[in-house]
Amino acid sequence: MASSSFSATATISSSHHHHQSQSLLFNKPFIHNSFIFSKKSPSLRQPLKLRASASVAPVDQTAAALPLPLPDFDFKDYMLTKADRVNAALDQSIPLAHPIKIHEAMRYSLLAGGKRVRPVLCLAACEMVGGDESLALPMACATEMIHTMSLIHDDLPCMDNDDLRRGLPTNHKKYGEDTAILAGDALLSFSFEHVAVRTPKTVSPDRVVRAIAELGSAVGSAGLVAGQIVDIASEGDEDVTLEVSLLEYILLDILINFEHL
Amino acid sequence: MASSSFSATATISSSHHHHQSQSLLFNKPFIHNSFIFSKKSPSLRQPLKLRASASVAPVDQTAAALPLPLPDFDFKDYMLTKADRVNAALDQSIPLAHPIKIHEAMRYSLLAGGKRVRPVLCLAACEMVGGDESLALPMACATEMIHTMSLIHDDLPCMDNDDLRRGLPTNHKKYGEDTAILAGDALLSFSFEHVAVRTPKTVSPDRVVRAIAELGSAVGSAGLVAGQIVDIASEGDEDVTLEVSLLEYILLDILINFEHL
Numbered sequence: 001m002a003s004s005s006f007s008a009t010a011t012i013s014s015s016h017h018h019h020q021s022q023s024l025l026f027n028k029p030f031i032h033n034s035f036i037f038s039k040k041s042p043s044l045r046q047p048l049k050l051r052a053s054a055s056v057a058p059v060d061q062t063a064a065a066l067p068l069p070l071p072d073f074d075f076k077d078y079m080l081t082k083a084d085r086v087n088a089a090l091d092q093s094i095p096l097a098h099p100i101k102i103h104e105a106m107r108y109s110l111l112a113g114g115k116r117v118r119p120v121l122c123l124a125a126c127e128m129v130g131g132d133e134s135l136a137l138p139m140a141c142a143t144e145m146i147h148t149m150s151l152i153h154d155d156l157p158c159m160d161n162d163d164l165r166r167g168l169p170t171n172h173k174k175y176g177e178d179t180a181i182l183a184g185d186a187l188l189s190f191s192f193e194h195v196a197v198r199t200p201k202t203v204s205p206d207r208v209v210r211a212i213a214e215l216g217s218a219v220g221s222a223g224l225v226a227g228q229i230v231d232i233a234s235e236g237d238e239d240v241t242l243e244v245s246l247l248e249y250i251l252l253d254i255l256i257n258f259e260h261l
Numbered sequence: 262m263a264s265s266s267f268s269a270t271a272t273i274s275s276s277h278h279h280h281q282s283q284s285l286l287f288n289k290p291f292i293h294n295s296f297i298f299s300k301k302s303p304s305l306r307q308p309l310k311l312r313a314s315a316s317v318a319p320v321d322q323t324a325a326a327l328p329l330p331l332p333d334f335d336f337k338d339y340m341l342t343k344a345d346r347v348n349a350a351l352d353q354s355i356p357l358a359h360p361i362k363i364h365e366a367m368r369y370s371l372l373a374g375g376k377r378v379r380p381v382l383c384l385a386a387c388e389m390v391g392g393d394e395s396l397a398l399p400m401a402c403a404t405e406m407i408h409t410m411s412l413i414h415d416d417l418p419c420m421d422n423d424d425l426r427r428g429l430p431t432n433h434k435k436y437g438e439d440t441a442i443l444a445g446d447a448l449l450s451f452s453f454e455h456v457a458v459r460t461p462k463t464v465s466p467d468r469v470v471r472a473i474a475e476l477g478s479a480v481g482s483a484g485l486v487a488g489q490i491v492d493i494a495s496e497g498d499e500d501v502t503l504e505v506s507l508l509e510y511i512l513l514d515i516l517i518n519f520e521h522l
């Protein structure tokens with residue numbers, strides 16, 4: 001009975017700790033990816049209540065002495081499975097329509113492989129708060145379209161001047177600088193259109209509008225583009241190491257987001 | 262009495278004609294700007310009913326013999342007044358925030374003047390179907406941000422290689438090619454964010470989502486970017502005149518939009 005009581009205390013304390021770190025995570029001002037679901041969604045706190053009530057029942061002594069066991073999770077398998085779904089969705093998202101050249105250039109870089117870290121994180125964030133991956137799949141694809149746009153523009157001669165990307169000629173080496181710039185522009189514009197058109201109707205339009213606003217702010221002059229501008233500004237400056245440039249950007253991001261609180 | 266009867270007939274006939282041409286306009290598949298209000302909005306047909314019933318009352322003979330007089334409309338004054346409002350809204354839309362350089366570059370081209378034809382057309386389309394201009398002002402600004410992006414990217418050395426735009430150095434001449442590309446990207450991304458964040462809450466989120474989808478399709482690989490790709494493809498081809506290139510693009514636009522019907 002004493003052990004059962006100890007178990008209950010330990011579990012509640014563990015839940016409390018978990019609750020705090022979860023709050024911290026969701027209150028962090030520079031987390032951009034919590035868009036589809038409300039910060040105050042009841043499903044966020046549901047698991048805590050379940051654990052507290054479960055701990056009242058008698059518990060196995062070994063389990064009671066340890067923290068709550070995590071469910072079995074094969075990270076590599078999760079990443080690969082989700083990446084496959086993202087790849088299939090990306091392939092369908094941009095068919096080889098007229099004018100052929102621009103769609104070829106868009107597909108060339110979008111489907112050139114990669115770990116699909118950003119879209120998989122987007123799907124995982126959706127599932128973490130109890131959503132089905134299909135709800136976030138268009139947004140997941142949008143993050144990869146935007147990532148691809150940033151790589152195409154970043155590889156240009158006036159930027160990093162790279163000839164190769166993932167073992168293949170860069171977009172401008174294959175299609176010319178003008179088409180590469182336009183392919184990036186079309187991918188960026190299409191990412192927003194894709195979220196607006198393809199997000200399932202079961203997601204309320206109000207949330208879609210908010211998600212599009214978050215996506216825009218994550219890409220624009222206070223997000224991705226801000227990072228690239230800081231990167232350019234640090235280049236050739238011998239006093240600036242990579243670390244300082246990164247720290248400057250993170251600090252900037254925090255400052256900008258605190259202003260918006 | 263005879264003249265009054267004739268007047269009624271003439272008015273109804275004129276209304277009928279007006280109704281037909283209005284239908285044609287709104288059924289054209291390549292009209293992109295009818296987004297905020299539904300094609301079948303009852304307000305579209307309201308003025309016709311009003312005219313038909315007004316014609317039952319006795320009417321001045323001179324007026325009866327002529328087609329319905331158009332309301333007084335000073336086109337130049339309308340353009341200038343609306344352009345002033347657009348300019349004020351654009352100036353407020355992108356403050357000179359950190360990182361300063363990218364926001365300076367964005368504002369440099371966005372606020373460099375111009376007739377603001379696209380945003381004024383957007384406001385006029387909204388008013389034509391009975392909406393208040395404030396409902397369409399964020400979308401109007403978005404069209405100008407995107408137009409500015411296309412000018413910045415089009416002026417680049419690998420595209421048209423222009424040094425001057427509206428009597429001022431082009432964006433890349435003033436800020437460098439890398440910043441000019443990023444300023445264009447940020448303007449494009451921000452245009453969607455701006456519509457999502459700033460459209461008044463009296464417009465239903467469902468319509469905002471549809472408007473964003475229309476905006477994306479008007480810009481992307483089947484819209485503005487398609488036009489530029491056809492433009493590039495026609496360059497240096499001696500058999501292709503400007504007219505043929507333009508006709509090709511219009512035909513393409515019609516074909517693409519018929520596919521979507």
